[in-house]
Amino acid sequence: MAAVRALNARFKKGPVRVPVRDESGRTRTVVLGAEDLQQALLAHTQEGERWPAFILALYHGHYDEWARETLADRQADDTILIGPLVDSSLGVSAEREHLLRTDPAVAMLGTWNFEANIASAPDWPTRDMGDELRKPVPSDIPVIFVHGDWDTSTPIDNSLGLLPYFRNGHLIQVHRGGHDGAFYQLRTEPAAKQAVYEFLKTGSREGLPTEVVLPVPRFAAPDFPPPRTAR
Known part of the structure; x- marks a missing residue:
């Protein structure tokens, strides 16, 4: 860092x-x-x-x-319109935009990842869906969230923020997990996978972990020699 x-x-x-x-x-x-x-x-x-x-x-x-x-x-490429068309109609609430702009990570990552979507929304023909759709709705539906805390596409904060609205929800937080499917996230934990299968079949939450830890990855070494240290 x-x-x-x-x-x-x-x-x-x-x-x-x-x-x-x-x-x-x-x-x-x-x-x-x-x-x-x-x-x-x-x-x-x-x-x-x-x-x-x-x-x-x-x-x-x-x-x-x-x-x-x-x-x-940067090479010219075909533009897939479904992204901006959907993003401009779904939009973002004022509260959510404030969180995005004041997030501590902005100092490192900037606002480019969402700035263009917000700025260009009025230029797309899709209808704004309104805040009623954007804001969380309490639900009693039983649900399991399986989320990796190394996911940089959909940060773990999203699941942590939504979980209180699911009264019968359960979060399995996967340490070192990325943006992968639920069962791939649980690839090293057969007991956890079996507990998820039982939940899907019967609704039972018995045996569901709250945390799974994946092994430390084998980090690649730089492909250049270590710089000399000045004495």
Whole structure:
């Protein structure tokens, strides 16, 4: 995290320019700025095994791989309209928007991930669905949430915030779990999986854990030699 904070401070001072070869063999200069860094920090957290090596590479000025990924992402591509059409109609409540904008993570990750959806909502033809749909509704339906606390697409805070509205709800928090299916999250816990099957068949919550811990991943090492330490 010290390296992440140092990178944020570095890129706030200005962008870097990285020459890379594209698929045709031509040398291109990729300009990488503070918001590119924020996007990279969020995107690469989905690959827990690679994240530390990626951060260390940037910290030590090895930008080539990141620049090539960014160049590929910036190429013209077909736009899938279902995303903005749905997001603009579902929208966000004023309370939720306030939470998004004041979240401590904004200092690291910025607001780019939701800013465009909010700003462009009036430009799409889909009808705004209103706050009645957006706000939680109490429910007595029995439900199990299986959620990984390394999920950067749908943070664990979402389940923790919704759970009080499900009076017969149960949360299995998976430490080191990512954005995966429920039974893949429980892949190391056959007893927990069986308890979920019993819940689905009978409604019984007997044997359901509240927490599952996945093994520590095998972190990839950086592909460059350790920098020399000055004496």
